[in-house]
Amino acid sequence: MDYPEPIAQLIESYMKLPGIGAKTATRLAFYTIDMDGDDVTGFAKSLISAKRDLHFCSICGNITEDDPCVICADKTRDQSTILVVEEPKDIMSMESMREYHGLYHVLHGVLSPIEGKGPEDINITSLVKRLQEHDEVKEVIVATNATPEGEATAMYLSRLIKPAGIKVTRLAHGLSVGSDIDYADEVTLLKAVEGRTEI
Amino acid sequence: MYLESLHLKNFRNYDALDVTFNQGVNVLLGENAQGKTNLLEAIYVLALTRSHRTANDRDLINWQADAALISGRVHKQNTTTPLELTFSKKGKKARVNHLEQARLSAYIGNLNVILFAPEDLELVKGSPSVRRHFIDQEFGQMSPKYLYNAGQYRTILRQRNNYLRQLQRKQAKDLVYLGVLSDQLAAFGAELVAARINFLAQLEQWAKDVHQVISQEREELAFSYVNQVKATAETTVDEIYQSYQEQFERQQHKEIEQGTTLIGPHRDDLHFLVNGKNVQTFGSQGQQRTTALSVKLAEIDLMKAITGEYPVLLLDDVLSELDDARQTHLLRSIQDKVQTFLTTTSLSGIARKLINDPTVFDITSGKLAPESSANESDAAE
Numbered sequence: 001m002d003y004p005e006p007i008a009q010l011i012e013s014y015m016k017l018p019g020i021g022a023k024t025a026t027r028l029a030f031y032t033i034d035m036d037g038d039d040v041t042g043f044a045k046s047l048i049s050a051k052r053d054l055h056f057c058s059i060c061g062n063i064t065e066d067d068p069c070v071i072c073a074d075k076t077r078d079q080s081t082i083l084v085v086e087e088p089k090d091i092m093s094m095e096s097m098r099e100y101h102g103l104y105h106v107l108h109g110v111l112s113p114i115e116g117k118g119p120e121d122i123n124i125t126s127l128v129k130r131l132q133e134h135d136e137v138k139e140v141i142v143a144t145n146a147t148p149e150g151e152a153t154a155m156y157l158s159r160l161i162k163p164a165g166i167k168v169t170r171l172a173h174g175l176s177v178g179s180d181i182d183y184a185d186e187v188t189l190l191k192a193v194e195g196r197t198e199i
Numbered sequence: 200m201y202l203e204s205l206h207l208k209n210f211r212n213y214d215a216l217d218v219t220f221n222q223g224v225n226v227l228l229g230e231n232a233q234g235k236t237n238l239l240e241a242i243y244v245l246a247l248t249r250s251h252r253t254a255n256d257r258d259l260i261n262w263q264a265d266a267a268l269i270s271g272r273v274h275k276q277n278t279t280t281p282l283e284l285t286f287s288k289k290g291k292k293a294r295v296n297h298l299e300q301a302r303l304s305a306y307i308g309n310l311n312v313i314l315f316a317p318e319d320l321e322l323v324k325g326s327p328s329v330r331r332h333f334i335d336q337e338f339g340q341m342s343p344k345y346l347y348n349a350g351q352y353r354t355i356l357r358q359r360n361n362y363l364r365q366l367q368r369k370q371a372k373d374l375v376y377l378g379v380l381s382d383q384l385a386a387f388g389a390e391l392v393a394a395r396i397n398f399l400a401q402l403e404q405w406a407k408d409v410h411q412v413i414s415q416e417r418e419e420l421a422f423s424y425v426n427q428v429k430a431t432a433e434t435t436v437d438e439i440y441q442s443y444q445e446q447f448e449r450q451q452h453k454e455i456e457q458g459t460t461l462i463g464p465h466r467d468d469l470h471f472l473v474n475g476k477n478v479q480t481f482g483s484q485g486q487q488r489t490t491a492l493s494v495k496l497a498e499i500d501l502m503k504a505i506t507g508e509y510p511v512l513l514l515d516d517v518l519s520e521l522d523d524a525r526q527t528h529l530l531r532s533i534q535d536k537v538q539t540f541l542t543t544t545s546l547s548g549i550a551r552k553l554i555n556d557p558t559v560f561d562i563t564s565g566k567l568a569p570e571s572s573a574n575e576s577d578a579a580e
Contacts, residue, residue: 111376113362119373148354148383155379186343 007033059130061106061123063088071104078102080138084127084157086110086145094143102141105130110149111156119156128160139167146173200311200508201538202242203272203279209264211237212565221558224534227542229562235542238562239314239513242540245269245282246310246511248293248303256286273310275508282309311502311510315495315517322494323479323487327468334469337498338398341505345394352387352464359384360459367458377451385443388463392426393436399424399469400432401504406497410473413489413528420493423470427462488520492529499537514541523547530554 003011007029014025032040056062057069064070071077071091081102085091091104109115109122131137142157144150158168173191175184184192207216212234227235236252240259244250250259260267266287273280283294292299293306300306321329339346359380365371403422410420428434428442446462447454454461471478471490478490502510512533518526518541530553533539546559561568 111379113358113365113371118362118365118371119376148351149358152355152358152376152379152383155382156376159375159379187347190344190347 056106060104061088061108061126062091062104079134079136081141082127082130082137082139083141083143085143086150090143107144107153110144110147110153112149122153124157124160127157131161131164131166137166139169141169141171143171200273200275200511202245202310202511203274205238205241205245205271206268207241208268209261210241210259210267210269211261213237213241214261214565216565216567218560218567220538220540221556222538224530224539224541224554224557226546226554226557226559227540227562228544228546228559229542230544233562234565235562236316236515237565238567239515239540239542241269242271242511242513243312243314245271245284246312247307248284248291251314251316256291257288259286271310280309282306308506311506311508312513313495313498313502313510314513314515315492316515317517317520319495320488320491323471323482323491330469331465331467334395334399337402337501338394341398341501342394345391345398348387348390348394352384352391355380355383355387356460356463356465363454363460364458366455374451381444381447384460384463385440385447388443389436389439391464392428392430392439392467393434395464395467396424396430396432396434402494402497402501405500406493409496409532410489410493412532413493413525415524415528418473418486418489419475420490421472421475423472424467425470426464426467485522485525489525492517492521496529496533499533509537512537512539514539516542516544518543518547519545527553 002008010029010032011022011025014020014028015022020028032043035043053065054063055065055067057064057067057072059068059072062069062071066073078101082105083094083100083102084105084107085094086107086109088106091106094100094104105123105127107122107124107127109117111117111119111122131140140157140161142154144153154170161168172195173188174195175181175188175192181189201222202220204219205216206218207213210216227238229235240250240252244259249256253259266285268283268285270281270283273282280296281294283297285292293303294300295306295309322333335345335349339349359377362371362377362380366377399422403420406422407420410418424430427446428439430439430442443462450461471494473482473486473490476482478486482490496512499510499512502508517529521529526547534553534555551557559569
């Protein structure tokens with residue numbers, strides 16, 4: 001027997017989410033039927049509002065309700081540094097540190113020709129434009145991931161930006177704080193030894 | 200290091216097997232298709248958790264059963280470690296000293312093996328990619344840094360080739376980005392080339408010695424690492440990096456035209472020279488076999504130098520491929536040093552006399568028996 005149409009559609013919708021296959025989607029769909037009516041309405045509303053009320057900040061590319069975003073609009077933040085990240089969620093990680101008070105720029109990806117992402121396909125042009133318009137920026141911190149693609153993106157940015165006399169820095173590689181050395185993998189240790197500092 | 204005992208359950212054509220081995224030479228004697236190579240494979244799998252014959256672990260399970268088990272006791276210095284591997288439809292589980300290991304990398308390394316099978320002749324006769332694969336695999340096992348650099352190199356190479364194809368088709372035009380990819384490739388490529396030259400020099404020394412013994416000092420083996428930047432043992436990583444950079448600049452036009460990376464260690468080759476001549480083109484069948492064998496046996500010493508223990512040697516049908524003299528010298532060079540398992544359909548008189556107290560097992564349809572007394576009286580003649 002086929003599922004009634006509303007259920008079948010709900011299953012199909014759930015399956016569009018990452019990591020959810022037919023079995024899980026079916027279980028979620030039947031659970032939704034048993035849910036309280038108000039909860040289901042709230043759920044549907046937040047889905048729509050997340051899509052409708054959120055935009056990308058026209059300055060930094062972060063997700064935001066208002067444009068420009070709260071960080072870009074906050075004039076008390078240090079206007080002389082921009083920290084470049086791959087995804088909006090990386091800003092959340094950086095903010096939870098509570099020690100960085102500069103600005104951000106979200107690339108929405110890294111350079112990866114295999115995935116069809118060249119320099120024009122990620123948010124680099126807007127970064128360059130931003131730097132041209134705001135000569136108070138003295139340093140760009142590149143915080144892309146420590147993957148070959150992340151490194152290539154960092155090197156590319158430095159080649160674009162450095163000639164303009166702006167300092168370009170990269171996050172350090174090494175041991176995670178509070179961890180035991182015997183839990184670290186060989187390459188992390190290698191990078192930690194290479195990047196050692198004098199005390 | 201040696202394997203004290205082996206226990207198999209539903210592995211290939213073995214329903215159940217319990218056997219204790221000799222510390223020296225173990226001969227697996229039997230007709231074709233009785234399970235000699237399956238037994239060598241079991242030891243190989245016990246060491247590395249995967250087979251050299253199949254990529255599919257399901258093939259290892261007896262076709263009538265749902266799960267297979269391989270376990271063995273490995274003797275190292277003064278301790279004995281039980282190893283256990285189970286294969287089922289759900290995957291494999293590895294246990295060291297009865298404790299399940301979450302990561303296979305924590306399991307591998309408890310038993311080191313070196314296998315020489317007839318396919319290994321490809322190392323000499325095959326295409327350059329076979330030799331590059333051999334280099335990357337062997338050196339990757341020994342040096343985590345090499346393994347990391349090789350992995351990074353492969354990823355960047357794929358990205359760069361893809362971008363060159365886009366440039367070729369005029370779908371992209373940013374040469375600054377190409378420069379970044381070239382720079383990355385040159386940096387990791389230089390590390391790889393320097394490491395390969397360094398490791399190959401060590402391996403060459405041992406292979407040379409082995410080859411001399413097997414060929415009764417008639418032949419001299421040498422390695423030659425063929426690369427595009429003319430790097431030698433004296434060249435520094437930085438110099439190799441500079442040479443690659445220059446070549447990338449000079450060949451940029453050609454690379455874009457062809458849409459692929461033309462420079463780098465992924466195009467290098469390793470030549471084996473016997474008495475100064477490339478054995479791939481000028482060597483006889485026998486010389487090619489001996490060369491492949493010498494390189495493999497050199498790994499025994501390399502592994503000893505790196506891990507401090509001799510590995511276990513698995514020889515699949517090697518004796519039949521060598522003439523009597525070469526057999527003699529091979530057996531002399533390995534016995535009393537490494538525990539050896541060798542499969543053969545018949546044990547020649549010479550081999551039998553040469554090997555000190557071999558344990559000979561007769562294999563028939565997945566059953567193992569100590570050699571029958573009739574054969575022993577043969578040997579006494």
